[in-house]
Amino acid sequence: MDFLFWAYTIVWILLFGYFIRLASRQNKLLKEVRQLQNRLDEIEKQNSDNS
Amino acid sequence: MSGIKHIINHYVISALTFILMSSSLYAIFLYAPREKTMGDVQRIFYFHVPSAWVAGLAFLVVFIGSIMFLLKKDLYWDRLAYASAEIGVIFCTMVLITGPLWAKPAWGIYWPWDARITSFLILWLIYLGYLMLREFSGDDFKRASLSAVVGIIGFLNVPVVYFSIRIWRTLHPQPVLGGGEGSGLNPEMKFTFFLSLITFTFLYYMIVRYRLKAAETEENLLILRKRVQSFEV
Secondary structure, eight states, rough: HHHHHHHHHHHHHHHHHHHHHHHHHHHHHHHHHHHHHHHHHHHHHHHHHHH | OOHHEEEEEIIHHHHHHHHHHHHHIIIIIIIIIOBTTBBBGGHHHHHHHHHHHHHHHHHHHHHHHHHHHHHHHHHHHHHHHHHHHHHHHHHHHHHHHHHHHHHHHHHSOOOOOHHHHHHHHHHHHHHHHHHHEEEEEEEEHHHHHHHHHHHHHHHHHHHHHHHHHHSSOSSOOSSSSSTTOOOOOOOOHHHHHHHHHHHHHHHHHHHHHHHHHHHHHHHHHHHHHHHHHHHHH
């Protein structure tokens, strides 16, 4: 029963670890996309004000 | 229409995968009977074999994605191949962990260097190399082309792994389905096994979609970075 327990525990840890890594990577990317989008909006606003 | 398609693809598939995962766990631990010779440790089989199936499927997608990239030069195929390779390596790792945990009580050793196990380890190393190659090679197209070649050549090992137990004498059990005389599963075990197989296939599909979405975000990010840089310089 010990081996069965460890096999399933490791599989779940591995799967959840991967999910968490994927989700955090995606959140990080989306955060950077938002920041860059805001920066781009600011630049475009400045350019239109100057012109 | 695309909204409905998105809901079906995202929420329905995710919910279905969750229901299938719960049902599989119920079937594995409570529905499937205890195997007479090996006892409860045999239940590892319901995770071990479907993980190997998903790894094979993932590497097949890498193979197809690599060929399509070389033919069409469309980076979508490269992203698909990369996403699939990453998932394939995760499931391969699961096979390499659950296998020895079954082997110890069954054979008395964790790791016999037989043909199936060794060829599977080589498969894992090939795709680990594929992932490492992507980290260290140059621009998008060069990286995609190099990876595609590895993705195609690496897949040649998949049939070797599959047929290794038929070609060579190994400690690894013969296939329980279609393995000849004396092989087979009782109906409850067969049901649990196929339920697990379907569950893992759905899980693979769900992860690959999510992983592809992350790759698309990454590409959008690069485009945005270039646009901001062009304004700031």
